Amino acid sequence: MASVSSLPKTMKGVQIEKTGGTEVLQLKTEIPVPEPKEGEVLVKNEFIGINYIDTYFRSGVYSPPSFPYTLGREGAGTIAALGPNTPSDLQLGTRVAYMGPAAYAEYTPVTANYMIPIPDSISTKVAAASLLQALTAVTLIREAYPVQKGDWVLVTAAAGGVGLWLCQLLKAVGAHTIATASTAEKRELARRNGAEVLLEYHEEDREKFVKKVLEVTGGEGVHAVFDSVGKATFDSCLAVVRRKGTMVSFGNASGPVTGFALARLSSRNVKLLRPTLFNYIATREELQQYAQELWNFIEKDGLNVKIHDVYPLSDVVRATQDIESRKTTGKLLLQP
Numbered sequence: 488m489a490s491v492s493s494l495p496k497t498m499k500g501v502q503i504e505k506t507g508g509t510e511v512l513q514l515k516t517e518i519p520v521p522e523p524k525e526g527e528v529l530v531k532n533e534f535i536g537i538n539y540i541d542t543y544f545r546s547g548v549y550s551p552p553s554f555p556y557t558l559g560r561e562g563a564g565t566i567a568a569l570g571p572n573t574p575s576d577l578q579l580g581t582r583v584a585y586m587g588p589a590a591y592a593e594y595t596p597v598t599a600n601y602m603i604p605i606p607d608s609i610s611t612k613v614a615a616a617s618l619l620q621a622l623t624a625v626t627l628i629r630e631a632y633p634v635q636k637g638d639w640v641l642v643t644a645a646a647g648g649v650g651l652w653l654c655q656l657l658k659a660v661g662a663h664t665i666a667t668a669s670t671a672e673k674r675e676l677a678r679r680n681g682a683e684v685l686l687e688y689h690e691e692d693r694e695k696f697v698k699k700v701l702e703v704t705g706g707e708g709v710h711a712v713f714d715s716v717g718k719a720t721f722d723s724c725l726a727v728v729r730r731k732g733t734m735v736s737f738g739n740a741s742g743p744v745t746g747f748a749l750a751r752l753s754s755r756n757v758k759l760l761r762p763t764l765f766n767y768i769a770t771r772e773e774l775q776q777y778a779q780e781l782w783n784f785i786e787k788d789g790l791n792v793k794i795h796d797v798y799p800l801s802d803v804v805r806a807t808q809d810i811e812s813r814k815t816t817g818k819l820l821l822q823p
């Protein structure tokens with residue numbers, strides 16, 4: 488392993504030894520600094536991205552592969568050590584952003600396939616705050632449903648991390664966005680980021696919601712839905728997709744959607760997808776292509792990332808409680 492002499496033996500990190508509420512989060516100070524294996528790079532994290540998926544691994548909605556399990560899926564910093572056979576554009580000291588497990592720590596070993604050098608024009612903080620959520624949004628509008636200029640698109644949780652990127656990207660490609668969020672403040676933020684029509688969820692009155700969406704879309708419904716709320720909003724979202732439209736369900740913030748009867752799609756020939764980002768960027772070439780597209784959106788179209796707050800790693804419980812309590816807008820970051 489090529490390594491920097493200043494590499495310590497142990498580090499801080501946030502681990503769980505079982506799934507559960509925020510009480511299972513443990514800040515440890517004596518975790519051995521990992522050695523990067525074949526094709527891996529060790530990153531000294533400067534900023535760590537919080538994503539809603541982190542809560543699924545903590546609570547048990549998704550199963551951690553083993554315990555103790557270091558949480559986190561994204562970060563940015565500099566390369567502190569290289570394992571054997573890593574790509575030549577990754578060198579000691581290179582500023583990089585990555586997606587991969589064990590990010591809630593001072594050092595994270597990352598497979599080179601899920602890592603990208605940060606261009607000089609983008610700060611490490613912006614890269615950490617963008618990568619996973621913004622790439623999710625880019626791949627949703629390019630692959631899950633290739634959005635066309637003039638399309639009507641419904642976005643739920645529109646003031647969240649992924650949501651604000653979707654609002655901005657949809658505006659940039661000339662689509663019309665109908666955005667839902669739980670408070671007037673959040674809806675106003677979605678409007679400032681490009682959404683044209685702002686709606687409450689109306690979970691208690693689906694008829695009212697459907698009527699409003701049909702009104703603004705000339706009675707047809709939307710070309711596509713990007714829904715990340717899941718269980719609570721799935722039925723209302725499906726009800727407003729037009730004939731031959733696309734329903735993209737990509738998250739479980741209110742719980743997973745289960746027990747769906749396929750025959751429900753046939754009344755309007757609706758396409759239904761449940762994608763994950765990682766299957767759109769499974770190769771290094773795919774990651775590079777979409778990351779380049781993201782940097783272009785940020786630089787040329789002036790898209791920006793709203794950072795809700797930067798929390799010290801020791802405040803991980805507060806940060807987690809904040810995102811789960813629906814208090815946040817945009818991106819939450821941790822700093823080791």
Ligand SMILES: NC(=O)c1ccc[n+]([C@@H]2O[C@H](COP(=O)([O-])OP(=O)(O)OC[C@H]3O[C@@H](n4cnc5c(N)ncnc54)[C@H](OP(=O)(O)O)[C@@H]3O)[C@@H](O)[C@H]2O)c1
Pocket residue numbers: 537538539540619620623644645646647648649650667668669670673715716719737738739740741742762763764765810811812813814815816817
């Ligand atoms: N498929 C993928 O590859 C992929 C990748 C990234 C993210 N995601 C999914 O996208 C969603 C957004 O992720 P994010 O990291 O950007 O988080 P986020 O949107 O910043 O936070 C989650 C938001 O979900 C909404 N929500 C609705 N019902 C909720 C409930 N019962 N409890 C908590 N929140 C609820 C809240 O907004 P309101 O208060 O406005 O409802 C909340 O702010 C998550 O479901 C995540 O799993 C999927």
